[in-house]
Amino acid sequence: MQPTITIPKDWDYPRYTFGQRTQQGIIVSLEYYTKDSFLAERYGSGWRYSVTPHKNSEELLHYHQEQIQPLSQAELSAQIITEIDAHQQ
Structure with missing residues (x-):
């Protein structure tokens, strides 16, 4: 069974997950x-996001929804390929 999060009807839905x-890093909380x-x-x-600059960082930065910049498909692919290459070595 998948965990479910219920958002009250008078709240906007978050743009990010x-x-x-x-661009700012990996979202770890909302x-x-x-x-x-x-x-x-x-x-x-509105929504505020806690972001860690990279997966091994202890630093936690906070951004309002309008401050978050999504990655392009090319940037996302490059990050994932870099991570896969690092794990294979």
Whole structure:
């Protein structure tokens, strides 16, 4: 059975998913700040993503949904091929 995440009806759906590779790194968590919350006043409402620059990094960076840049197909393929080559050596 697949795990299921339920998103309340009054929230927008996230644009990006767990484990997705982006220009900023790999998404490791998401949070939603509702419009009437303290955190939304401070950081803006909507989805915020925690991203690690690469899979072996302990650094965790936080971005609002509009700050995330997806990888192109060519960039994604290049990253995956590089990782496969590194594992094969």
